[in-house]
Amino acid sequence: MTPSVTLAGWSGRGALAPGEGIGDAVSAAVRGALTKAGLTLDDVDMVVTCASDLIDGAMVATRSGIAGSYRRGLMTVPSSAGHAFAAAATQIESGAAQTVLLAGWGEGSKRAARDSRIVEADPFYTRPLGVDAAALAALQAQRLVADGRLDPGRMCAYRDTMAARAKRDASTNRLRWLHPHWADGAAAVALTADRGRVALKDLGRSFEPYCPPSDRLDPALWIAATGIAIPPLAALEIGAPTPFAEAVAVADLLRRQGWASDDPRFNVSGGGAVSHFGPATGLLRIVAVAERLAHAWGGAVGAAIDLAGPIGQAVTVILLEAGRA
Numbered sequence: 001m002t003p004s005v006t007l008a009g010w011s012g013r014g015a016l017a018p019g020e021g022i023g024d025a026v027s028a029a030v031r032g033a034l035t036k037a038g039l040t041l042d043d044v045d046m047v048v049t050c051a052s053d054l055i056d057g058a059m060v061a062t063r064s065g066i067a068g069s070y071r072r073g074l075m076t077v078p079s080s081a082g083h084a085f086a087a088a089a090t091q092i093e094s095g096a097a098q099t100v101l102l103a104g105w106g107e108g109s110k111r112a113a114r115d116s117r118i119v120e121a122d123p124f125y126t127r128p129l130g131v132d133a134a135a136l137a138a139l140q141a142q143r144l145v146a147d148g149r150l151d152p153g154r155m156c157a158y159r160d161t162m163a164a165r166a167k168r169d170a171s172t173n174r175l176r177w178l179h180p181h182w183a184d185g186a187a188a189v190a191l192t193a194d195r196g197r198v199a200l201k202d203l204g205r206s207f208e209p210y211c212p213p214s215d216r217l218d219p220a221l222w223i224a225a226t227g228i229a230i231p232p233l234a235a236l237e238i239g240a241p242t243p244f245a246e247a248v249a250v251a252d253l254l255r256r257q258g259w260a261s262d263d264p265r266f267n268v269s270g271g272g273a274v275s276h277f278g279p280a281t282g283l284l285r286i287v288a289v290a291e292r293l294a295h296a297w298g299g300a301v302g303a304a305i306d307l308a309g310p311i312g313q314a315v316t317v318i319l320l321e322a323g324r325a
Contacts, residue, residue, distance in 0.1 A: 003092055003093060003095065003193035003194055004193065004194045004199055004200070005089040005092045005093060005191055005193070005199065005200040006191065006192050006193070006194060006195060006196025006197070006198060006199045006200070007189055007190070007191055007192075007196045007197070007198040007199075007200070007286075007290045007320065008036070008037035008038070008039065008099075008190045008191070008192045008195060008196035008197065009032075009033040009034060009035065009036030009037025009038070009039065009189070009190040009196075010032075010033050010036060010187070010188065010189045010190070010286070010287040010290045010291065011028070011029045011030075011031075011032025011033045011035075011036065011187065011188055011287065012029050012032075012185065012186060012187025012188060012283060012284050012287045013025065013029070013185055013186065013187070013284075014166070014183055014185035014187075014269065014270075014275035014277060014281070014284045015166060015167070015168060015183045015184075015185065015275050016183070016184040016185060016186075020184075022105055022106075022107050022184055022186060025105065025184070025185070025186035026103060026105045026186045026188075028186070029103065029105075029186045029187050029188040030101065030103055030188045032188065033101070033188040033189055033190045034101070034188075034190055036190075037190040037192070037196070039099065039190055039192075041101075043099050044099050044100070044101045044190075045073065045091075045096075045097035045098055045099050045100065046073035046074070046075065046088075046091055046096070046097045046099075046100045046101070047073070047074050047075075047100070047101045047102075047103065048074075048075045048076075048077060048084055048087055048088040048091070048100055048101070048102045048103075049074070049075070049076050049077070049084070049102075049103055049104065050076075050077050050078065050080070050081050050083075050084035050102070050103070050104035050279055050280040050283065051076075051078065051104055051105050051106060051278070051279070051280055052078050052106065052278050052279050073097070075087055075088075075091075078279060079279055079308065079314065080279045080282060080306055080308030080309070080314055080316065081104055081279065081280050081281065081282030081283040081285075081286065081306050081308070081316075082205065082282055082306035082308065082314070082315070082316020082318065083205075083308075083314070083316065084102060084104060084280075084283075085102060085189070085203075085282075085283075085286060085316070085318060086203055086205065086316065088100045088102045088189075088191050089191065089200055089203065092191055092192070092193050098192065098193045099190065099191070099192050099193075100190075100191045100192075101188065101189075101190055101191075102188065102189045102190075102191060102283070103186070103187070103188040104186070104187055104188075104279070104280025104283040105185065105186035105187075105277070105280055106184065106185060106186075106277030106278030106279065106280050106281070107184045107277065107278075108180070108182035108183050108184060108185070108276050108277035108278050108281075109182050109183060109184050110182075111180075111182050112182040115132060115133060115134060115179075115180075133241070133310035133311070134178070134179060136310045136311050137178055137179065137241070137242050137244075137245070137310070137311055138178060139217075140217045140245065140311045141178055141242075141244055143217045144217060144218060144244070144248055147218070149218055149220075149248055150244055150248055152177065152244075154247070155177040155243060155244045155247055156177055158177075158243060158246075158247040158261055159176065159177045159243040159247075159273070159274065161261065161262055162243065162246075162267060162270045162271045162273065162274045163181070163270065163274045164270075165267065165268065165269065165270035165271075166269060166270025166271075166274045166275045167270075168181060168183075168270070168274050168275060176243075177242065177243040177244045178242060178244065179242060180241050180242060180273060180276035181243075181273060181274045181275065181276060182276055182277070183275045183276060183277050184277055185275065185277035185280070185281065185284065186280075187280065187283035187284050187286075187287050188283075189283065189286060189287065189290070196323075197294055197322075197323045198290045198293045198294060198320050198321065198322060198323065199320065199321045199323065200318070200319075200320060200321075201301060201319040201320060201321040202228055202317075202318075202319040203228075203316065203317070203318050203319070204226030204227050204228035204316070204317050205226055205314075205315060205316050205317075206222050206223075206225035206226045206227075206315045207313060207314050207315070208221075208222050208225070208313040208315075209313070217311075218248065219240065219245050219248055219249035219307055219311075219312050219313075219315070220248060220249055220250075220251065220252050220253075222249075222307070222312070222313060222315045223249060223253070223305060223307075223315055223317060225315070226315055226316070226317045228317040228319065230253060230256075230303055230317070230319070231301055231319075232257065232301070233257055233265065233301055233302055233303055234265065234292065234293065234296045234297075234300035234301060234302055234322070235265050235266075235268075235288070235289045235292035235293060235296070235300075235302035235303070236250070236253070236254075236257070236259075236265060236266045236267070236289075236302065236303050236305075237266075237267055237268075237269070237271070237284075237285035237286075237288045237289050237302075237303070237304050237305070238250045238267065238271060238272070238285065238304075238305040238306075238307070239271055239272020239273065239276075239281050239282050239284070239285045239305070239306055239307065240271075240272055240273055240307035240312040241272075241273065241276060241307070241308075241309070241310065241311065241312050242273050242311075242312070243271075243273040243274065245273070245307060245311060245312045246271050246272065246273045246307070246312075247261070249305070249307060249312065250266075250305070254266065265292075267288075268288055268292070269284060269285075269288045271285075272284070272285065272306075272307075279308055281306075281308075282304070282306030282308065282316070285304040285305070285306060286304045286318060286320075288304075289302035289303065289304045289318075289320055290302075290320060293320055293321070293322040294322070296322045297322065298322055298323060299321060299322060300321070300322040301319055301320070301321050301322075302319070302320050302321075302322075303317060303318065303319055303320075304317075304318045304320065305317050305318075306318070
């Protein structure tokens, strides 16, 4: 029988204080997740990390040690939090591990002055067009405006609402809805077989390679392509590289839930675009949903949606369920 994947503990922050070291933040997130789970590092069979050497300056291996990987199995998944969560869950479902510690981090502030994603080249984000991520986002926005899916005025209002929830200052530049709001952050989740307070209910992924002129630049289509049927929710968190992609991706889903974009069950932490620290950003969406479900009625369902890659085209939809009373 396949073990149930459960979340026993979680911790994380997406906007570190000025001067706060990312190594300290990783250590604090790991300690917080293990403490909430009632576990120690001795209980951990494997560590899965989500981080990018391109952001952190080839420090993933070092910080994996800070996260507790010494003398344990280690798997590094640099592409996205959704991919890393799926990899960690597979270790438990297969019986290879009983307890997996998933940790992710990123120093996104390094990209505030110069966005270095132009050098990214990996099998997850391969794109035939040789331009930087900001140009790709601009092309995506142009297409969505032309299709009537994107209203720049509404996008600015969405960005400001999310920035207020994340306690971040909204830029006075109205084009900031086109770009990530970079930050430093770290998060950790302790996954166990059958014993956690929140369970994995379903997980689906999709990937849309970018090759203009494409007619599939609407991130809502990418979410639908995961094949996950999203039920009535008690909590919903979504993160994308840009505020406009995040808002367009979730607009239809919010309507089906009967929620407005300022509903307190949606993006309570501000979402991913206003506190973006690279591929691991989506871990904070998982943490936020798990925290809400830990205080919900038994059987309540929450969704964490991770849109990763330069324009959010690598999608993971994760459904979590509160433990039944």
